[in-house]
Amino acid sequence: MLSQRLDTLIRELGTNNSEVAACAGFDRTNISRFRNGSRLPKASSSSAHRLAEGLYRYAAEHELQNTLYTITGIEAGDSDDKIRAALISWLYEGEDTPGGCPQCKSSSSREHEEAEDDTFAARLSFVMKLADISNVSLSRRMNVDASLISRYRTGQSVPAADSDIAMELFVILYKRILKNGRVNELVSYMKINEGSFSEKAFSEWFYKPDNTRARRKTKGRIKDRSAYVGIDGLREAVIRFLKAVLESDDSELMLYSDQDMGWMTGDKVFFDSWRSLMEECISKKIRIRIIHNIDRKQDEIDMAIKSWLPLYMSGCIEPYISNIARGDRFFHTLFICPSLAAIEASGPAGSEDNAIYYYHAGEEFIEAAIADFNRLMENSKPVQLSELKELTGRLNL
Template sequence: MSFADKLNFLMTITKTSNSALAGRVSLDASYISRLRNGKRLMPKDAGVIHSMAANFARRCSEDYQKKAISDALKLTSLPDDNAALAEEIADWLLHDNSGGAERVGRFLSGLSGLGGRPAPARPQEDCILPFPHGDVSFYYGIEGKRRTAEYFLSEVAARENPQTLLLFSDEETSWMTADPEYARKWAELMARVLSKGNEIKIIHTISRDLDEMLSAISQWMPLYMSGNIEPYFYPKKRDGVFKKTLFIAPETAAVVSNSIGDQISLAANVLYRDPAVVASFTEEFLQYLRLCRPLMRIFTARDRDTFYDTLAEFEGERADTLIKTESLSILTMPENLLASIIRRSGIDASNHLSVHSARRRRFLESLETNHFTELIHLPDTVAVKNGGAKVAMSNILDGGTVFYTPEEYAAHMEQVITLLASCENYHVILIGRQKEDRYTVYAREEVGVIVAKTSQPPVVLAMGEGNMVAAFWDFLKGMAGEKTYANPDNKTAIASLHTYLKKLGDEI
């Protein structure tokens, strides 16, 4: 979170107005307002920050306030003493949270390294649990929770008719991961459930915290890549005391459990099979789902048309843009060059050219009002000569990567130079080779971000949650360099690209 986000959070949760805080720290209320919306940077005087923190600590008296601040500061327990709490708040306000870009980088590296979802292993007979008879069964503690989940998934996987599973749990999850053997079995059962055509709607337990969001996505990504999962999250704070699990297969069964805090060792886990009871819990889940928001949308190769629709909506918003692909953005590619590449590569041209034409039109229109900054790593000219330069996101089109010929790459680069010379809002920033670059990040400020895994098998994530968008935006801005991004130099970029093209021409 930025300083502005932290200040706004503290003022909101403690119900502190601009004028009230201004009076406490001897500043103008309009200045406080500008601090909150990010138009002014954090005051350099640490004494002002400590005075703010003392005010917030005094106003933190309700349980929900303490819970929210404890979660935000990542404290295991909140200090009872106001002075100690004020120190914690001041330290949080003063601390630079620039590590978000580093976390995004780690997430992207992990995403690129994911392979295809392995086919579920054939279960051994002694691993198949016969589904219990009767309308209700009770199981207790951690082993009971494991057995209940296994019964549930085994029965869903055994059925021929697919359905949409509804999953939510904010209970402690070590029962699922602590035992490697059980974790493997659980993953195999989930994979088998998805392989039978079942779909999943899951509500992740996160609280608008970047670490929690990226962690949730990373943990579920191997299963997300099936394309059969819709992830959601509840955007507001919960008390964190009363916790619940709902695993529901509307046509089969429901698993329900409750616990206090992280105490699940004696909790009852109930497996319901009575259709009326299952329908009741289904409605309970759906009511909660209506209060939630999509965490992201997931697209695989089979979702090409839906992805293009989402892309059109994304690119229709006017906003400054940062993009980093594996090579050159396809938005800057002339239509005749794309047509030539499609013919040469034997790609089915159906709607590709019309989609590209519409995207390029929106791109050129956006340059009239907004900045578009492209981060480019120039590949070794020998690699380009040998056909090693990828056409960006070509694997999303038809599931197979397409490479430039040297002449095609040079022609595309010439178009980039033309845009740099003719469009004052189009910029190129040259970057070094990244340790892991099998991804595309396409961010539009305060609008959304599209992340594409370009290693096989490809998958695209479309995200609109504010903290996620800001984190990926900061990641790209950090890759470009804050000063370089703020002061782009098109003339220098043009000169560098001309030098590169001359070297490439000498190699061909």
């Protein structure tokens, strides 16, 4: 429902993903994913509220409130807060309730729905309901962030069946279901005889392969944020980041760093690995937007061009030049894959060797990182082909 109604509203307002994203503080790829259904934020999430705010702001700025009211049935004259709340209700109307009569559906339709529901996410949500435990309570027992449980329940991640975290999750839920006396309901959901129920049968059913592919899998205890120290730590984080990108279905990278290029070129083993992974990203047709700084030392500029120019020729890289001088007081590094992870660090210039580089997988941080990147883009200009050719000639490449 969300994807369909959002698509209708954007078309009727005569706008596009980029304009709505700008008003909402998202990257345009987020709006695209909302519209095609590959990512559906919950109605109570900050993403849903930002989306409603962006739609309402766009309508107000272009004097299209009446169009918005007509499409959604929202009453004009309410306060802004009530209108935004009503807009969320309209976008998500019927999202959590099954529509229609099951008996009226064809057998093929019912089989399709059962297959769609036969995922780890669906099984986990049902089992947690029987166990009478929330995301927060479960995460505290497991000593993980609650957002990890949320990603499991929404299908964004699936723990490897043989991992420690999978075993811990299973044991907690299994014991609570036994304690709550909810085995009969579980057996009915599993579609087995009560006499066939056992700890092993439950485990095999709980972690059986999904009929629908999860967006990405996690192995072991993965948290929303990991810290890497110093340049060697940054290199380790970057390798992890690029490998995760290649294993995912994401199709965009957003890159910015104004720190010394030595982190990339100073270690030949790392540089060769970095280039190989970047070439794989390009072979997958991943769109790469990178913002360069023109106020670097000449040897740094030459080094950057020599490192990146062979990759530019693929046509998958969109290079930009920042119009703002980076200054000598601070450094900032920001590498983003919009629906996967982000690496971020900032601090006083000269402290890069001892800085902490954070690898974030939390949705809210990634969105904040995207907003930062978009602000940098507002003060950047595309690098023209003629400029690349001039640099190529000057560097004898």
